[in-house]
Amino acid sequence: xxxxxxxxQLRFQINPGGWFEGGSSVEYTTNDWRLERxxxxxxxxxxxLYCWIYCPEPAIIPLDxxxxxxxxxxxxxxxxxxxGICAQVCPTxxxxxxxxxxxx
Amino acid sequence: xxxxxxxxxxxxxxRGGEGxxxxxERLEYKKMLLTGDDAVAYAVKQSRVDLVAAYPIxxxxxxxxxxxxxxxxxxxxxxFVPVESEHSAMSACVGGALTGARVFTATASQGLALMxxxxxxxxxxxxxxxMAVANRALNAxxxxxxxxxxxxxxxxxxxxILFSESPEEAYDRVIxxxxxxxxxxxxxxxxxxxxxxxxxxxxxxxxxxEVIARFVGRPPRRPTLLDERSKSFGLMALPDTYQYFKDDxxxxxxxxxxxxxxxxxxxxxxxxxxxEPIKKYALEDADVVMIMLGSYAGTARMAARxxxxxxxxxxxxxxxxxxxxxxxxxxxxxxxxxxxxxMDRALSYGAPANPLMTDIITMLYEAGMRKRIINxxxxxxxxxxxxxxxxxxxxxxxxxxxxxxxxxxYGGRE
Amino acid sequence: xxxxxxxxxSIFEIPRKERLAPGHRACAGCGPMIxxxxxxxxxxEEPIVVNATGCVEVATSVYPQTAWIVPWAHVAxxxxxxxASGVEAAMKSLKRRGGIDKERPVIVxxxxxxxFDIGLQALSGALERGHKMLYVCYDNEAYxxxxxxxxxxxxxxxxTTTSPFGKVWPGKRERKKDIISIVASHGVPYTATASIYHWxxxxxxxxxxxxxxxxxxxxxxxxxxxxWRFDPSLxxxxxxxxxxxxxxxxxxxxxxxxxxxxxxxxxxxxxDFLSIQGRFRHLLRPEYREALETLKKMVDDRWTxxxxxxxxxxKS
Numbered sequence: 001x002x003x004x005x006x007x008x009q010l011r012f013q014i015n016p017g018g019w020f021e022g023g024s025s026v027e028y029t030t031n032d033w034r035l036e037r038x039x040x041x042x043x044x045x046x047x048x049l050y051c052w053i054y055c056p057e058p059a060i061i062p063l064d065x066x067x068x069x070x071x072x073x074x075x076x077x078x079x080x081x082x083x084g085i086c087a088q089v090c091p092t093x094x095x096x097x098x099x100x101x102x103x104x
Numbered sequence: 105x106x107x108x109x110x111x112x113x114x115x116x117x118x119r120g121g122e123g124x125x126x127x128x129e130r131l132e133y134k135k136m137l138l139t140g141d142d143a144v145a146y147a148v149k150q151s152r153v154d155l156v157a158a159y160p161i162x163x164x165x166x167x168x169x170x171x172x173x174x175x176x177x178x179x180x181x182x183x184f185v186p187v188e189s190e191h192s193a194m195s196a197c198v199g200g201a202l203t204g205a206r207v208f209t210a211t212a213s214q215g216l217a218l219m220x221x222x223x224x225x226x227x228x229x230x231x232x233x234x235m236a237v238a239n240r241a242l243n244a245x246x247x248x249x250x251x252x253x254x255x256x257x258x259x260x261x262x263x264x265i266l267f268s269e270s271p272e273e274a275y276d277r278v279i280x281x282x283x284x285x286x287x288x289x290x291x292x293x294x295x296x297x298x299x300x301x302x303x304x305x306x307x308x309x310x311x312x313x314e315v316i317a318r319f320v321g322r323p324p325r326r327p328t329l330l331d332e333r334s335k336s337f338g339l340m341a342l343p344d345t346y347q348y349f350k351d352d353x354x355x356x357x358x359x360x361x362x363x364x365x366x367x368x369x370x371x372x373x374x375x376x377x378x379x380e381p382i383k384k385y386a387l388e389d390a391d392v393v394m395i396m397l398g399s400y401a402g403t404a405r406m407a408a409r410x411x412x413x414x415x416x417x418x419x420x421x422x423x424x425x426x427x428x429x430x431x432x433x434x435x436x437x438x439x440x441x442x443x444x445x446x447m448d449r450a451l452s453y454g455a456p457a458n459p460l461m462t463d464i465i466t467m468l469y470e471a472g473m474r475k476r477i478i479n480x481x482x483x484x485x486x487x488x489x490x491x492x493x494x495x496x497x498x499x500x501x502x503x504x505x506x507x508x509x510x511x512x513x514y515g516g517r518e
Numbered sequence: 519x520x521x522x523x524x525x526x527x528s529i530f531e532i533p534r535k536e537r538l539a540p541g542h543r544a545c546a547g548c549g550p551m552i553x554x555x556x557x558x559x560x561x562x563e564e565p566i567v568v569n570a571t572g573c574v575e576v577a578t579s580v581y582p583q584t585a586w587i588v589p590w591a592h593v594a595x596x597x598x599x600x601x602a603s604g605v606e607a608a609m610k611s612l613k614r615r616g617g618i619d620k621e622r623p624v625i626v627x628x629x630x631x632x633x634f635d636i637g638l639q640a641l642s643g644a645l646e647r648g649h650k651m652l653y654v655c656y657d658n659e660a661y662x663x664x665x666x667x668x669x670x671x672x673x674x675x676x677x678t679t680t681s682p683f684g685k686v687w688p689g690k691r692e693r694k695k696d697i698i699s700i701v702a703s704h705g706v707p708y709t710a711t712a713s714i715y716h717w718x719x720x721x722x723x724x725x726x727x728x729x730x731x732x733x734x735x736x737x738x739x740x741x742x743x744x745x746w747r748f749d750p751s752l753x754x755x756x757x758x759x760x761x762x763x764x765x766x767x768x769x770x771x772x773x774x775x776x777x778x779x780x781x782x783x784x785x786x787x788x789x790d791f792l793s794i795q796g797r798f799r800h801l802l803r804p805e806y807r808e809a810l811e812t813l814k815k816m817v818d819d820r821w822t823x824x825x826x827x828x829x830x831x832x833k834s
Binding site for chain 2: 640
């Protein structure tokens with residue numbers, strides 16, 4: 001018989017009042033939301049960072065994170081939802097949206 | 105408080121009658137003639153509050169006016185935020201409490217009803233704060249006078265709820281409220297009856313500023329918006345986690361009594377005034393016990409005193425704590441009584457019983473006690489209740505009658 | 519009183535330190551999230567964020583996953599300006615008592631529902647009391663969190679689930695509320711509109727607003743692809759066209775002076791903005807011609823009024 005007083009154990013802490021340490025959402029991946037993935041052609045990328053400034057996630061990561069000049073970027077595929085804004089705003093058409101293979 | 109001991113004083117004429125009385129080495133106080141509202145304002149000033157956000161409503165108005173006056177003269181060191189509604193008052197208090205500051209608000213009636221939504225947030229976010237509620241009837245019909253329908257509407261919001269019976273008790277309870285709330289991470293509401301307490305002046309034995317400052321200290325550290333490592337507060341909980349927070353909140357209330365008692369005892373140490381979950385008057389061998397909340401308990405005690413002198417075994421029990429409900433203390437006190445007269449100043453339409461009656465009857469059932477119980481709705485919207493009225497009800501209860509009954513008692517003259 | 523501030527001139531001067539973490543659950547291509555990222559990136563100091571209930575709040579704060587790297591609080595829908603008032607006032611007291619060294623900037627994020635409608639009273643109160651805070655309304659022109667219901671920020675003619683077009687209705691029958699005028703009339707030092715496409719303009723306005731010692735307000739146009747019915751990749755493009763057709767003018771009211779910050783001397787036809795959104799597409803059908811003309815006139819009148827305000831107040 002199941003114990004009616006059972007309190008299932010959670011993997012995470014319940015902080016009284018419901019607060020949590022900032023930035024914890026990185027653990028939540030959204031890669032399965034995506035129908036298309038942005039693929040960056042680094043030969044065409046001029047490092048203008050438009051894709052970065054317009055990314056809603058952020059899932060575009062400047063390769064030079066400390067600097068103050070043009071830098072090429074990479075995609076955080078764990079969190080990219082495949083909206084395609086980066087491809088749409090890219091002035092050199094260096095980003096192509098490629099259909100994800102759907103695994104059923 | 106007792107009729108005859110108070111008077112409706114003119115607002116500006118209420119302070120005075122000062123005099124320092126020393127109680128041994130450590131205990132000293134200043135006697136002041138204060139209304140309940142004034143007394144609360146002084147308590148707030150002395151408790152080193154960081155933020156007062158409040159909106160005026162009769163009969164709480166004087167609390168806000170007085171704190172504004174203190175602020176205008178540099179006597180109140182915290183920030184006074186004259187918000188545009190009670191909803192914003194409670195919201196600003198939540199914001200302030202999230203920085204770790206000590207916060208206070210005061211309201212009544214419609215104002216408490218308008219705050220309702222945020223009362224739940226404050227409590228379940230486990231934020232310490234104190235609020236004075238100048239208990240007043242709820243519209244409709246519009247009425248500015250005393251009953252308990254406001255606080256009963258907020259009964260289940262998860263606040264600690266205390267009642268006071270005199271301006272001095274309101275003063276004492278507000279000071280205690282800060283310390284209680286900070287020791288259990290729950291907000292505390294201190295109730296004082298409209299007009300009978302808020303606007304009636306009595307002698308308040310005010311403790312020295314430094315004694316109160318030392319008593320309340322600074323709020324203990326807890327997670328705040330100002331922490332080195334950023335935190336998010338007020339997250340959304342899906343069905344998988346929501347119940348854990350409610351369970352935690354519920355437990356914190358269940359476990360709060362020892363902490364409240366500790367603060368009461370500590371306060372006794374600095375003031376010589378003792379506070380307990382319930383106030384007992386002539387209960388030892390009482391056949392009939394009248395159970396009450398708020399200022400009319402004093403009136404009932406006067407009646408009981410006279411009836412005792414005439415040989416009637418009657419007593420009065422009033423609650424200092426309402427939430428958490430002092431079950432054990434009440435049960436011990438009424439164990440031998442035959443008849444309980446449970447006095448409700450709020451209604452619960454269509455319910456098996458009115459609010460206080462529901463609590464009492466549940467408690468008795470759990471303890472396996474069966475008694476004759478008379479539930480009386482009285483004093484609604486400021487309805488009069490004199491010593492004669494208390495006597496009428498106690499005499500009625502001394503006679504044989506049905507095991508259960510409920511009626512409206514109108515009070516006043518025939 | 520205003521501190522020095524530097525206009526944003528280049529994308530490369532913007533710190534690459536993210537203050538919003540990925541892994542939030544906003545829809546793909548969310549306009550409001552773009553606005554919030556841009557604002558947080560450019561804030562000179564780490565702000566304390568107060569967030570009204572709404573899309574952004576629910577998408578970023580599912581326990582135990584919060585996307586906010588900065589301190590953040592949510593209490594309810596209509597009270598974010600009041601909560602922020604409390605945070606700001608409490609910090610003053612704590613500073614005076616030596617509990618903290620300095621007060622931190624407070625930024626409110628609330629949607630159009632939480633600002634134009636249910637939160638208007640709390641906003642007005644906070645503005646009148648003069649709390650130092652930047653209140654940002656991310657405007658996606660309807661109650662998106664509950665499923666696309668009209669708000670007083672929804673423009674005339676727009677379809678929502680509670681302003682459908684039909685045989686009698688053209689979509690929403692009322693005009694969009696002018697929130698900037700309402701805010702400006704409180705006499706606050708700085709208020710402005712902004713748009714996510716024009717990030718340089720937006721970021722400059724954020725810096726400027728945060729340099730003022732008092733309440734400031736930004737009304738940020740933040741398209742919602744789910745509610746406006748367009749492809750997620752077009753979020754930024756829709757925002758751009760809103761400005762280029764003069765549908766959403768970018769301007770500021772600084773110390774009572776109106777200034778159009780992104781002039782649009784040659785506006786594109788309004789149809790360029792309307793035609794790429796499902797919520798407006800019906801207006802291009804012949805039976806809604808009258809409504810379309812009404813909307814166009816509203817856009818023109820608004821621009822003319824703005825220009826007149828800019829001219830009139832620049833002389834004073």
